[in-house]
Amino acid sequence: MTVDLSTAHWFKSSRSESNGQCVEVAFLDRGEVGVRDSKNPAGPALVFGAGEWDAFVAYASAGSFNRAG
Template sequence: MSTPDLSGANWRKSSFSGVTGACVEVAAGFPGMLPVRDSKDPQGPSLLFTADAWTAFIAAVRAGELPDQS
């Protein structure tokens, strides 16, 4: 699998993001994968997740299966 060009990606933050800026941004429009980046460092690295991996991650968050890191 080749790495997609994310230079023209349309990044968006969750509507649940607070004023602290501690959130992630995601970009749609990349079939089968989801680019994710740190909103505080938009020029920094991005992570690519398969659609299945992202769905499993969100399900684990909603189920409270991940440890609290705050």
Template sequence: MKSDLAQAEWFKSSRSAGGQDCVEIAFLGGGDVGVRDSKNRLGPALVFSAGEWDRFLSSGVWKR
């Protein structure tokens, strides 16, 4: 399944504090989550399934 990123509503974490080195995420249809580089918004985006995103969040690796 291919997610439609054209209508995605992207946002940065409230913890980014206006920093330049951030990623943005978008919650897509079907539970998918898009991730992209905030400095290159027209560049490629990664799309994760709901299960993959849940595993990432529960791993705690993003807190390091």
């Protein structure tokens, strides 16, 4: 499946630092969510379904992706 990202409105978190180590997110039609590297906006993007995105946000909010040490 191909998703047209040409009209997507991309944004970074308000917590992003100015060092360029960021991802950008776009909320797309049909509830999909696009994610791309802010340093390479013309490069590839990942597209997630609404359920996948909700699960990711829930795990991230719970600290499930924190690295030990």
